[in-house]
Amino acid sequence: MPSSVPGDDYVRRWTDTTAAKPLRSVGGFFAQSLDIMVALFKPPFAGREFLEQTWFLARVSVLPALLLSVPFVVMAVFIFNxxxxxxxxxxxxxxxxxxSAVNQIGPFVTVLVVAGAGASAMCADLGARxxxxxxxxxxxxxxxxxRALLVPRVVAATLVSLLLFSLVTLVGLVGGFFFSVFLQQVTPGAFVAGMTLLTGLSDVxxxxxxxxxxxxxxxxxxxYQGLHVGGGPAGVGNAVNETVVFSFVLLFLINLIVTAIGYEIAQ
Incomplete structure (x- = not known):
């Protein structure tokens, strides 16, 4: 039998604890996501839970979105003007x-609010359960x-994000309009007419x-983070922090990819 090389046990333990754990987490995330996607099309649908989660996510996300949208758009409009x-x-x-409002600031604010407020609150709720x-x-x-907990939350998060983007864009454009017209003396009719000069239906x-x-x-x-909490209440806090960080990374990556694909399609 071949003799073991000194340090093999250490390398094996290091691989199991350091390298295998992230891989297992990624695999578990994709496996659970696939289960959610399959369960999404299997009746019955937890309609009451969906409505409760939609209201919950909207309640924790709308105010931060409004507070972020106006300053971002106004600052961009001010510099551009x-x-x-x-x-x-x-x-x-x-x-x-x-x-700025439709193509970048609207999705950007949606990223911040959905990941920072909505997803963290959802993870904390599931982690406590x-x-x-x-x-x-x-x-x-x-x-x-x-089917009872995860599917309604994922559908609610998708719907709230879509509605939140529309609200952020509308409020940002209204704020930019008032700022440009009343503070920088831009003609109201010219402002409204120029909105569709470069931004069309495809961009929306x-x-x-x-x-x-x-x-x-x-x-x-x-x-995923909420259902894989460990270590008691402290683990819930760690899961919430990880949810925000992972969501930011993935959402900015999605923003980059979809923006590049949309730019190629629009050409």
């Missing part, structure tokens, strides 16, 4: 406002937690797709 005024083309202010053994109790009673659709994917991804991450 300063440049246009130097060129004597201040009437094109609406073009910059529409491009997990450490209280409520998830195991549902399994003992023959209730599938994926691409941004709506991004917002829906943001909500879907954030919901999937929150559900």
């Amino acid at each position: 300063v440049l246009l005024i130097e060129f004597g083309a201040a009437d094109n202010s609406g073009t910059g406002a529409a491009v 997990t450490i209280r053994d409520e998830i195991d109790a549902l399994k003992v009673m023959g209730v599938d937690p994926v 659709i691409i941004s709506m797709v991004k917002a829906a994917l943001f909500g879907l991804t954030a919901g999937l991450v929150a559900c």
Whole structure:
């Protein structure tokens, strides 16, 4: 029999604890996401839980979204207007406002709010249920937690993100309009007419797709982290922090990919 090389046991333990754990987590995330996608099309649908989660996510997300959308859009419009005024083309202010609000700021604010407020609250709720053994109790009673808890939350996160993007874009454009017209003396009619100069229906659709994917991804991450909490109440806090970080990374990656694909399609 071949003799063991000194250090093999250490390498094996290091591989099991350091390298295998992230791989198992990634595999578990994709496996659970696949289960959720399959259960999404299997009746019955937990409609009451879906409505409760939709209201819950909207309640914790709307106010932060409104507080973020106006300053972001107004700052972008202000900088753009300063440049246009130097060129004597201040009437094109609406073009910059529409491009920034629809293409970038709307999805960007949606990322921040969905990951920072919605997904973290969802993970905390599921994590508290997990450490209280409520998830195991549902399994003992023959209730599938994926269909009863996870599917409604993922669908609610997707819907709220889509609606949140629309609200953020609308409020941001209104704020940019009032700021440009009343503070930088831009003609109201020219502002409104310039909004559709570079921003069309394809840009709105691409941004709506991004917002829906943001909500879907954030919901999937929150559900996985919430159901795999360990270490008691402290583990819930760690899971919430990890949910926010992982959601930010994935959502910005999705934003980059979808923006590049949408740009190629629109050409």
